[in-house]
Amino acid sequence: MTDFSRRGLLKLSAATITLAATGLPALAQEIKDLVIANNVNLPSWNPTVGTSAVNPTIQGIYQSVFDMFIAQDTDLSQTPGILTKWGWNADKTKVEMTVREGVTWHDGTPLTAEDVVWSLERAADPDGGNPIQFIWSTIGNFEISGNQITGDVLRFEPTIFKWMSFLTGYVLPKAYIEANGQDGFEAAPMGSGPYMVEKYERNAFIRLKAYDGYWGDAPEFKTVTIKFVTDSAARVAEVESGNAHVTLEMPSEEFDRLRAGNLMGVAQPISDIGMIFFNDIDVMKDPNVRRAAVKAVNKQAIVERLLSGYGVPIDTLQTPEYSAYDASISTPYDPEGAKELLAASGYSIDNPVRFTIQTTRGFKPKDYEVIQAIVGLWRKVGIEAEIEVYEIAKHYELRATDTLAPAAFYNWGNSIGDPTTSTGFAMFGPSPHSVWDGEDLVGMIAPLWGEADEAKRIDGWKAVDRKIADDALVLPLFQYVQPILHAPGVKVVPHASGALLPHLMTRS
Amino acid sequence: MTLIRTFLKRLVSMLITLIGVAVIVFFVIRIVPGNPIAMMLPPGAGEEDIARLKALYGFDKTLPEQFLIWGKGILAGDFGTSITTRQPVMSLVLGRLPATLELSIMALVMAVALGGALALAGTRQRGGKTEAVIDVTNGISLSVPDFLWGLLFILLFGVLWPVFHISGRVSPALDLPFVTNFYLFESLLRLRFDIWLDLVSHMFMPALALAIPLAAIIAQLLKQSLKETMHLDYVTLARTKGYSETHVILREALPNAILPTLTLVGVQFTFLIGGTVIIERLFSYEGLGNMAIDAVINRDLPLIQGIVILFAVIFTSVNLLVDLTYALLNPRLRHG
Numbered sequence: 050m051t052d053f054s055r056r057g058l059l060k061l062s063a064a065t066i067t068l069a070a071t072g073l074p075a076l077a078q079e080i081k082d083l084v085i086a087n088n089v090n091l092p093s094w095n096p097t098v099g100t101s102a103v104n105p106t107i108q109g110i111y112q113s114v115f116d117m118f119i120a121q122d123t124d125l126s127q128t129p130g131i132l133t134k135w136g137w138n139a140d141k142t143k144v145e146m147t148v149r150e151g152v153t154w155h156d157g158t159p160l161t162a163e164d165v166v167w168s169l170e171r172a173a174d175p176d177g178g179n180p181i182q183f184i185w186s187t188i189g190n191f192e193i194s195g196n197q198i199t200g201d202v203l204r205f206e207p208t209i210f211k212w213m214s215f216l217t218g219y220v221l222p223k224a225y226i227e228a229n230g231q232d233g234f235e236a237a238p239m240g241s242g243p244y245m246v247e248k249y250e251r252n253a254f255i256r257l258k259a260y261d262g263y264w265g266d267a268p269e270f271k272t273v274t275i276k277f278v279t280d281s282a283a284r285v286a287e288v289e290s291g292n293a294h295v296t297l298e299m300p301s302e303e304f305d306r307l308r309a310g311n312l313m314g315v316a317q318p319i320s321d322i323g324m325i326f327f328n329d330i331d332v333m334k335d336p337n338v339r340r341a342a343v344k345a346v347n348k349q350a351i352v353e354r355l356l357s358g359y360g361v362p363i364d365t366l367q368t369p370e371y372s373a374y375d376a377s378i379s380t381p382y383d384p385e386g387a388k389e390l391l392a393a394s395g396y397s398i399d400n401p402v403r404f405t406i407q408t409t410r411g412f413k414p415k416d417y418e419v420i421q422a423i424v425g426l427w428r429k430v431g432i433e434a435e436i437e438v439y440e441i442a443k444h445y446e447l448r449a450t451d452t453l454a455p456a457a458f459y460n461w462g463n464s465i466g467d468p469t470t471s472t473g474f475a476m477f478g479p480s481p482h483s484v485w486d487g488e489d490l491v492g493m494i495a496p497l498w499g500e501a502d503e504a505k506r507i508d509g510w511k512a513v514d515r516k517i518a519d520d521a522l523v524l525p526l527f528q529y530v531q532p533i534l535h536a537p538g539v540k541v542v543p544h545a546s547g548a549l550l551p552h553l554m555t556r557s
Numbered sequence: 558m559t560l561i562r563t564f565l566k567r568l569v570s571m572l573i574t575l576i577g578v579a580v581i582v583f584f585v586i587r588i589v590p591g592n593p594i595a596m597m598l599p600p601g602a603g604e605e606d607i608a609r610l611k612a613l614y615g616f617d618k619t620l621p622e623q624f625l626i627w628g629k630g631i632l633a634g635d636f637g638t639s640i641t642t643r644q645p646v647m648s649l650v651l652g653r654l655p656a657t658l659e660l661s662i663m664a665l666v667m668a669v670a671l672g673g674a675l676a677l678a679g680t681r682q683r684g685g686k687t688e689a690v691i692d693v694t695n696g697i698s699l700s701v702p703d704f705l706w707g708l709l710f711i712l713l714f715g716v717l718w719p720v721f722h723i724s725g726r727v728s729p730a731l732d733l734p735f736v737t738n739f740y741l742f743e744s745l746l747r748l749r750f751d752i753w754l755d756l757v758s759h760m761f762m763p764a765l766a767l768a769i770p771l772a773a774i775i776a777q778l779l780k781q782s783l784k785e786t787m788h789l790d791y792v793t794l795a796r797t798k799g800y801s802e803t804h805v806i807l808r809e810a811l812p813n814a815i816l817p818t819l820t821l822v823g824v825q826f827t828f829l830i831g832g833t834v835i836i837e838r839l840f841s842y843e844g845l846g847n848m849a850i851d852a853v854i855n856r857d858l859p860l861i862q863g864i865v866i867l868f869a870v871i872f873t874s875v876n877l878l879v880d881l882t883y884a885l886l887n888p889r890l891r892h893g
Contacts, residue, residue: 442591
């Protein structure tokens, strides 16, 4: 009992504080073990099944441990990865792939063409639970010869190779998973990427250790801890106090404040965009209303004043990094033109057109504030929009059932930059992600899905984007700029997909 | 016999409550907008893909059928499989429960210590400036919500004077040789004070943020009870016997005055566990509350159901324990 005397407790308290104080890393020290305060949790180590598989915000963690079939450079372009060559035969009835030699799994066993084929076939299995199965199932009947793989094109999919750098496009270890089962794999995940998983505490952190046998450039930081800090205030405090060296996704004001102090920051446009869906119901069937709603929005002012400049105004669903971006398509800010269009339909400031706009609040930085500003701009020309706040889960359900309000804010990610995965799925009526059902647009898009001539395909998508802009079928707002805050001792290389990749970080 | 009858009655009522909670949570989370299948739909998914995913996760069956399957599973100890993690719900929630319990217990200890000290000091110095200061402190503590205390502590003890860890439950660099998830208790049992200190350093700020509002409530109620008791005849008699004021408060007044506070502490403990949801999120503490928020965001229906049922079990069990303790301590109830 004497251990818990008042003096003893005082000693213990002092020891706690001393240990805590000395145990906390200082900002100025050279960084030995890199610590990243990440904004989202990693719910599962299975990158090919369930909601995690299609969650773009955790792909960076997966890419630290697993290799994708085809690697992706920081500008979204594809580069040789596990596959060093890929393509179709001349008549595009077969796919041909070459597997990199000398690659090993984290247990030292070789990664073979069998692993690649097994991963592709597993992804295409209708009962396997892969959400992208509808893409992977377009190729099959693979044959292996050494490190060469050939397969039949079962249904021509022009983006099949782009998907090999996108969601669920990971090469997984056949023998390891067959020996340990899916549960065993999730408990002790193994890949061929730059880092091995040393420790994983769900909802808390991951400790990664550089894999010495990695086929690519060796990561400079040999150990990396990724802490899941979902609250932005706590995340910023982690870096400010020196507990973490890198973090992302914080309010732009905080980013500017801290970057002006002891910390450093990089902010680069990423492949996510902010947009407003128009559902072709009620007043949105009137092209004058839609066109006026587009013309009345001053995107540049919104980016400058609300996002502190951390955004790039866009007029189509393509950003400059996407392959079908067309700078000549523009929908300039024109409030007087908006008033004229509304007047032609019998609306004015005194007799405004009324509809509901839905938005999330806090799901993306300043989402609600952006919509408030847009509603204010609309009011000035004769549009009275009522804001309805919803959760992102409700948005998905309403969109899948085509029951969104006439206008609805959303952020769309497309880290392979193909027009099918932006304009295509967002605007093609039969897609569960589209709420625009116009038959003329469906007629323009439908032939592009299987278009084998790449130049013709891209031109086709540009024409679709021009029609969408002319008819104001959607309101593209801006491309997001991702703020990354870091300690002076680390150099961060941002990736246009938004993935924070520790193996690209170096000591500065 | 009275105690046993009370216990059995409360046990039956507890079971009915749990069944009610199970029914409500099952149907309510399916009625509110936002379903997990819509969230995992890839771009370009067709009707067939949607049907395939629904069948894979069992959402192709009618609600009563789904409920029956779930209910049968529970009776067999199987709460289903989490949609996001593909892990059994039971192991997920039981794995996180110790973290939340340890945090709640630490917060409760802090609240009782702080609240008790303030109440005793206020009673000892009643009518003076000290009591006025304590009353103002209580008012502020009650008015400021726990998450704001949390933010203030992050600024004070995490950034300006970084003595405590801001996020997480334990430092990632530490290797834990534990067999249970009760890290705090097990580290003490194993005499691993290095880990224990690290755990306390992580828990201190969230626990204090949770404790402050409860401490204020305890201080107010206990002080009021003590004041009333101090006017009773047996306390006056003790004074006339020449006992010191401190002795009179601690030995004579406190044992009687503490009963209402004990009930309150029991009830508030359940609210304290509920309060961990926001605080755990703020401090990225790997407990049940943090998991609950992720489950709701991801519409992980089986996991939400499991967490709510577990919370309900905790609430009803604590209430049962409080009632029994009260009955044991109160002679009038004990003897019927």
